[in-house]
Amino acid sequence: MDALRIEALVKDYGPVRALRGIDLHVRPGEIFGFLGPNGAGKSTAIRIIVDVIRATSGRVEVFGVDAQRCSVEARRRMGYLPSDPAFPAGMTAHEVFDYFSAIRGETPDAAYLRGLVERLRLDTSRKVGALSRGNRQKVGLVLALMHRAPLIILDEPTTGLDPLIQEEVEVILREVAAEGRTVFFSSHILAEVESVCSRAAIVRDGMIVDVFDLAEQRRLAPRIVEVEFAAPPPAEAFASLPSGVRLTRREGVRVAFETGDGIDGLVKEIARFEVADLSVRQPSLEELFIGYYRGEEQA
Amino acid sequence: MSRPVFLNTLRGLRWHVFWFGVGLGAYAAMIVLLFPSVEQFMADAQYPEEILKFFGAAGSLSDPRVFIQVEYLSFAPIILMMYGVLAGTGLMAGDEGRRTLEPLMAQPISRSTIFVSRVAGLFAGLAGIYLLNLAGWLTTAPFIDLGEVGTLDLLAVTAASLPVTAAFTGLAILVAAISPARGVAGGIVSGLVVISYLIASFAQTVEAIAWMRWLSPYYYSNSHGLLTEGVVWWQQGLLIALALLAFGLAWLAFRGREIEAGVWQPRALVRGWRDVAAR
Numbered sequence: 001m002d003a004l005r006i007e008a009l010v011k012d013y014g015p016v017r018a019l020r021g022i023d024l025h026v027r028p029g030e031i032f033g034f035l036g037p038n039g040a041g042k043s044t045a046i047r048i049i050v051d052v053i054r055a056t057s058g059r060v061e062v063f064g065v066d067a068q069r070c071s072v073e074a075r076r077r078m079g080y081l082p083s084d085p086a087f088p089a090g091m092t093a094h095e096v097f098d099y100f101s102a103i104r105g106e107t108p109d110a111a112y113l114r115g116l117v118e119r120l121r122l123d124t125s126r127k128v129g130a131l132s133r134g135n136r137q138k139v140g141l142v143l144a145l146m147h148r149a150p151l152i153i154l155d156e157p158t159t160g161l162d163p164l165i166q167e168e169v170e171v172i173l174r175e176v177a178a179e180g181r182t183v184f185f186s187s188h189i190l191a192e193v194e195s196v197c198s199r200a201a202i203v204r205d206g207m208i209v210d211v212f213d214l215a216e217q218r219r220l221a222p223r224i225v226e227v228e229f230a231a232p233p234p235a236e237a238f239a240s241l242p243s244g245v246r247l248t249r250r251e252g253v254r255v256a257f258e259t260g261d262g263i264d265g266l267v268k269e270i271a272r273f274e275v276a277d278l279s280v281r282q283p284s285l286e287e288l289f290i291g292y293y294r295g296e297e298q299a
Numbered sequence: 300m301s302r303p304v305f306l307n308t309l310r311g312l313r314w315h316v317f318w319f320g321v322g323l324g325a326y327a328a329m330i331v332l333l334f335p336s337v338e339q340f341m342a343d344a345q346y347p348e349e350i351l352k353f354f355g356a357a358g359s360l361s362d363p364r365v366f367i368q369v370e371y372l373s374f375a376p377i378i379l380m381m382y383g384v385l386a387g388t389g390l391m392a393g394d395e396g397r398r399t400l401e402p403l404m405a406q407p408i409s410r411s412t413i414f415v416s417r418v419a420g421l422f423a424g425l426a427g428i429y430l431l432n433l434a435g436w437l438t439t440a441p442f443i444d445l446g447e448v449g450t451l452d453l454l455a456v457t458a459a460s461l462p463v464t465a466a467f468t469g470l471a472i473l474v475a476a477i478s479p480a481r482g483v484a485g486g487i488v489s490g491l492v493v494i495s496y497l498i499a500s501f502a503q504t505v506e507a508i509a510w511m512r513w514l515s516p517y518y519y520s521n522s523h524g525l526l527t528e529g530v531v532w533w534q535q536g537l538l539i540a541l542a543l544l545a546f547g548l549a550w551l552a553f554r555g556r557e558i559e560a561g562v563w564q565p566r567a568l569v570r571g572w573r574d575v576a577a578r
Contacts, residue, residue, distance in 0.1 A: 013560070013562075014562075047401075047558075050401075050404070050405045051404070052401055052404055052405070052557075052558045052559075053557040053558060053560065054555070054557060054570060069577060069578060071409075072407050072408065072409050073407070075405060075406060075407040075408075076407035078405070080402075080405040082398075082401045082402060082405065084398070085398070085401075085402055086397055086398035086399050086402070087399055087402060088307065088311070088399055089397070089399075090310070090311075099303055099307060100402070100403075100406060102302070102303035103301060103303050103304065103403070103406045103408055104406055104407055104408075140402070143402065
């Protein structure tokens with residue numbers, strides 16, 4: 001059974017179609033990235049999952065439970081961090097945790113809750129109305145995580161957090177997945193998704209344009225070979241390259257190639273000239289998928 | 300009903316309740332304490348008949364029943380209705396504007412439970428105002444000669460404002476549930492309160508528009524004759540029916556509302572109805 005299953009999800013705001021038929025399956029125990037530029041429809045889809053807004057058509061299931069018809073049962077299986085969360089201003093963070101626990105009718109594991117608070121360096125004695133954006137985000141993160149719900153839905157969870165805390169959040173999310181729980185992680189930052197997710201979907205203009213396994217994607221991805229020659233190679237050099245090799249950049253002494261299985265031929269081709277420096281690396285997720293962000297077909 | 304949501308609603312309204320209650324209590328006490336000083340003056344005073352009619356004076360203001368009717372029931376219902384509008388529009392739309400509704404709705408709690416708990420909190424607040432108001436009467440009336448006006452009359456005069464307050468509170472929640480923001484809903488329903496008050500008052504004065512009083516919910520609160528002519532039960536019943544209708548529609552609209560959409564949502568009523576039918 002999928003942790004989260006979305007089928008043909010459509011959402012119209014008047015004449016504007018915000019979601020144009022999203023299909024998605026998230027498996028239990030994975031950290032699934034929901035990636036896309038601002039305005040792509042990520043938050044709209046998430047808010048339908050949580051039943052804060054209603055779909056025009058389509059279906060959402062959380063562990064087999066219809067998230068629209070049986071929304072209370074579905075939400076019992078969820079912990080949720082909204083984008084830019086806010087809480088009753090007169091409460092301290094501690095009171096917020098007590099309040100929402102009382103509503104859920106569940107008492108969180110005190111040691112786990114204390115651990116989360118300490119690791120995120122959150123002062124729970126201050127009124128949430130006086131907290132900065134980053135600290136409110138921490139309150140929201142603790143709230144989403146503290147009941148150990150089987151599905152954690154996070155909408156841009158690291159916004160406003162400093163880099164050290166962002167790193168700690170990633171560690172916590174890996175621990176959540178290691179416990180067999182599922183994380184659905186929305187972000188517009190590719191590097192963040194690359195760092196923490198096992199699979200990801202790219203959403204653009206209200207549609208899923210690709211769903212991919214990050215480890216598999218990296219394994220299959222072409223290598224980028226960047227060479228600095230002692231002197232600029234002649235103009236006719238690299239005019240005909242071995243099969244599976246592509247010239248991607250040429251600026252004076254610096255030349256870059258992309259290759260999948262043609263690395264042997266490329267090395268021999270490069271060796272015809274004096275090499276000052278050479279590096280071989282895998283492209284980042286950003287390099288692989290920036291085309292989707294720009295609305296182009298993947299190269 | 301959710302006890303934490305109910306208590307949190309009450310907590311959010313506590314200062315409203317305190318100040319509205321203390322204000323009305325002080326106002327009631329002032330009316331009682333003022334009566335002996337103005338009794339003789341009122342007997343001699345020659346007010347224009349239209350002014351007396353506007354404020355619903357069915358007789359001499361030296362009669363304590365008329366005096367309390369005019370002084371208290373001309374203003375207290377307006378103040379209570381303003382509480383209803385403030386609290387009613389703030390109940391859900393206020394939280395939505397502060398973005399605190401979404402984390403609440405993400406919990407395993409139904410929209411109906413949230414609605415019922417919030418409305419119960421609002422009415423508990425209204426009961427608090429009523430009691431503080433009553434305290435104003437009861438701490439002063441035993442020491443002043445109010446003629447035929449007894450404790451039960453004072454209880455009735457205070458309670459008479461509750462059905463009309465409930466009707467406008469329900470309307471406030473309903474309008475807030477289909478409007479883009481709390482401010483819009485507050486403006487509309489406050490305007491309706493004022494229009495309703497003015498229609499009821501002018502219709503008493505101007506013969507040509509006397510029929511218009513039937514269009515004003517405020518008129519049905521019997522504010523112009525409660526102590527002198529008694530409670531008109533069908534009118535109070537009509538207000539309670541109006542209130543129930545408004546709360547019922549508000550419940551449907553809240554069930555179908557798209558949170559933080561920032562647009563008019565009349566279709567929320569249809570979505571809410573379908574939602575109820577589907578479940």
